Amino acid sequence: xxxxxxxxxxxxxxxxxxxxxxxxxxxxxxxxxxxxxxxxxxxxxxxxxxxxxxxxxxxxxxxxxxxxxxxxxxxxxxxxxxxxxxxxxxxxxxxxxxxxxxxxxxxxxxxxxxxxxxxxxxxxxxxxxxxxxxxxxxxxxxxxxxxxxxxxxxxxxxxxxxxxxxxxxxxxxxxxxxxxxxxxxxxxxxxxxxxxxxxxxxxxxxxxxxxxxxxxxxxxxxxxxxxxxxxxxxxxxxxxxxxxxxxxxxxxxxxxxxxxxxxxxxxxxxxxxxxxxxxxxxxxxxxxxxxxxxxxxxxxxxxx
Amino acid sequence: xxxxxxxxxxxxxxxxxxxxxxxxxxxxxxxxxxxxxxxxxxxxxxxxxxxxxxxxxxxxxxxxxxxxxxxxxxxxxxxxxxxxxxxxxxxxxxxxxxxxxxxxxxxxxxxxxxxxxxxxxxxxxxxxxxxxxxxxxxxxxxxxxxxxxxxxxxxxxxxxxxxxxxxxxxxxxxxxxxxxxxxxxxxxxxxxxxxxxxxxxxxxxxxxxxxxxxxxxxxxxxxxxxxxxxxxxxxxxxxxxxxxxxxxxxxxxxxxxxxxxxxxxxxxxxxxxxxxxxxxxxxxxxxxxxxxxxxxxxxxxxxxxxxx
Numbered sequence: 001x002x003x004x005x006x007x008x009x010x011x012x013x014x015x016x017x018x019x020x021x022x023x024x025x026x027x028x029x030x031x032x033x034x035x036x037x038x039x040x041x042x043x044x045x046x047x048x049x050x051x052x053x054x055x056x057x058x059x060x061x062x063x064x065x066x067x068x069x070x071x072x073x074x075x076x077x078x079x080x081x082x083x084x085x086x087x088x089x090x091x092x093x094x095x096x097x098x099x100x101x102x103x104x105x106x107x108x109x110x111x112x113x114x115x116x117x118x119x120x121x122x123x124x125x126x127x128x129x130x131x132x133x134x135x136x137x138x139x140x141x142x143x144x145x146x147x148x149x150x151x152x153x154x155x156x157x158x159x160x161x162x163x164x165x166x167x168x169x170x171x172x173x174x175x176x177x178x179x180x181x182x183x184x185x186x187x188x189x190x191x192x193x194x195x196x197x198x199x200x201x202x203x204x205x206x207x208x209x210x211x212x213x214x215x216x217x218x219x220x221x222x223x224x225x226x227x228x229x230x231x232x233x234x235x236x237x238x239x240x241x242x243x244x245x246x247x248x249x250x251x252x253x254x255x256x257x258x259x260x261x262x263x264x265x266x267x268x269x270x271x272x273x274x275x276x277x278x279x280x281x282x283x284x285x286x287x288x289x290x291x292x293x294x295x296x297x298x299x300x301x302x303x304x
Numbered sequence: 305x306x307x308x309x310x311x312x313x314x315x316x317x318x319x320x321x322x323x324x325x326x327x328x329x330x331x332x333x334x335x336x337x338x339x340x341x342x343x344x345x346x347x348x349x350x351x352x353x354x355x356x357x358x359x360x361x362x363x364x365x366x367x368x369x370x371x372x373x374x375x376x377x378x379x380x381x382x383x384x385x386x387x388x389x390x391x392x393x394x395x396x397x398x399x400x401x402x403x404x405x406x407x408x409x410x411x412x413x414x415x416x417x418x419x420x421x422x423x424x425x426x427x428x429x430x431x432x433x434x435x436x437x438x439x440x441x442x443x444x445x446x447x448x449x450x451x452x453x454x455x456x457x458x459x460x461x462x463x464x465x466x467x468x469x470x471x472x473x474x475x476x477x478x479x480x481x482x483x484x485x486x487x488x489x490x491x492x493x494x495x496x497x498x499x500x501x502x503x504x505x506x507x508x509x510x511x512x513x514x515x516x517x518x519x520x521x522x523x524x525x526x527x528x529x530x531x532x533x534x535x536x537x538x539x540x541x542x543x544x545x546x547x548x549x550x551x552x553x554x555x556x557x558x559x560x561x562x563x564x565x566x567x568x569x570x571x572x573x574x575x576x577x578x579x580x581x582x583x584x585x586x587x588x589x590x591x592x593x594x595x596x597x598x599x600x601x602x603x604x605x606x607x608x609x610x611x612x
Contacts, residue, residue: 057373104400113399133329134372152360153361
């Protein structure tokens with residue numbers, strides 16, 4: 001039942017991601033759509049946080065190290081109440097706190113500036129250690145991209161994390177989730193610089209590794225439970241995902257790593273996310289006023 | 305006070321401040337014996353973390369710790385911390401994480417180890433970043449005050465320290481103020497603005513120049529970012545000639561900052577003394593002589609600059 005609720009939220013977030021990117025005219029749909037189920041599970045099924053108190057010392061932290069997927073993060077933050085959902089379409093516009101990549105100083109609730117890949121894991125180690133030193137029960141969730149782990153700093157942090165703070169402040173409050181969507185900007189990860197065997201690598205660095213389907217909310221929840229039950233070590237979760245998940249023409253295509261959909265493309269994508277056939281679309285829109293409003297808005301944008 | 309390296313004064317200050325402030329933690333990258341945090345680690349083992357030879361991760365961990373309210377001093381040689389510029393740029397500066405980045409072994413004065421261990425471009429790199437202040441103390445007294453100030457300063461700082469011993473230059477009643485420089489010796493023909501290692505040589509050079517009838521004003525520019533523009537303009541307005549002296553590349557360091565500030569507000573002839581090209585192995589004194597940072601070299605450059 002809970003899973004059905006989260007799946008429904010994830011669907012709505014996908015719609016918002018596509019809408020935002022069409023308005024922005026640039027951005028990264030592929031990785032936003034691959035990571036959204038993980039973010040939804042965290043924000044609506046897991047996190048101890050209070051959007052009204054983004055500086056609450058004992059809040060759980062999410063560090064989206066693959067910062068280019070920040071549209072996905074903005075959708076779950078807005079839905080949680082960090083800022084009004086009407087602000088979503090200011091993404092990447094001059095003066096907006098919704099920067100193209102996360103800016104902690106611009107938007108309360110963003111934990112760290114990321115997007116220069118490879119840095120979020122080190123920050124997460126520091127957060128996890130600082131929380132342990134403060135005897136806080138808060139947990140830290142760091143999300144890495146699979147292309148991102150080609151960065152050397154990731155491996156400095158990977159080598160350090162299972163040892164840092166031992167024995168009194170071991171970082172078992174840290175969970176790292178790899179959004180393994182198999183595509184980076186230029187091409188498929190295995191063609192640019194293969195990261196395999198990724199599980200063996202993290203295990204060799206001393207991490208317990210869990211492998212899941214990153215679009216199966218039940219599996220994501222179970223992995224997070226397992227991580228929470230693991231004492232004395234941080235946990236690494238390999239989440240197998242599909243880049244562009246939910247939109248047929250975006251799925252598994254490197255072209256959609258960093259290209260925003262045109263408004264008309266976004267409308268088609270939204271229809272697919274909502275699971276409606278082309279023939280049934282007009283009738284469906286009569287029943288879904290929220291979708292109708294977004295489609296009208298994007299249609300107007302197309303004409304501009 | 306006898307001469308003391310600013311890294312040694314830093315280690316002592318940290319030990320004392322650590323007793324008073326639980327928030328202070330140290331981060332090192334296998335150089336804690338050189339950065340002088342080793343005694344802090346012995347006294348407060350639960351608050352000292354050696355991240356191994358992995359400076360980027362050390363700086364990032366520092367950012368995370370700072371975001372939970374700790375005050376991390378992330379320490380290594382100046383070249384090795386500034387070399388992780390991209391991590392400082394995003395994880396510290398842009399995130400505005402309250403990390404105190406400590407670069408010891410600054411400049412060519414480290415001597416024998418040679419260029420690969422010499423931080424001579426660190427100021428130029430970090431000066432370009434918003435949010436981070438840069439402080440380079442010139443003796444033991446000033447170093448201890450700067451470290452105490454750094455704990456209170458809400459925001460990231462880059463602290464530039466030396467391996468070599470520094471002769472005392474600041475008066476006993478000196479009180480460091482962020483963004484303020486110290487007039488060490490008044491004069492009216494030329495302004496010598498020094499910082500850190502070669503500052504003592506500026507005072508020695510001023511004595512030599514006095515014998516030649518040249519009155520040199522000497523300023524201690526501990527705060528390299530932000531500059532003390534008020535004192536800079538007052539002194540430059542009086543003397544009309546400014547010479548900067550630093551153990552750093554002449555590109556982008558204190559000299560660059562001073563020249564930029566003057567050029568916009570009050571164009572004044574500026575001569576920048578510092579390191580040109582790469583450093584090399586040798587004894588510290590010999591290297592200062594070679595780069596014109598010894599008293600005779602500074603005095604000679606001033607005479608030439610003034611056509612005297």
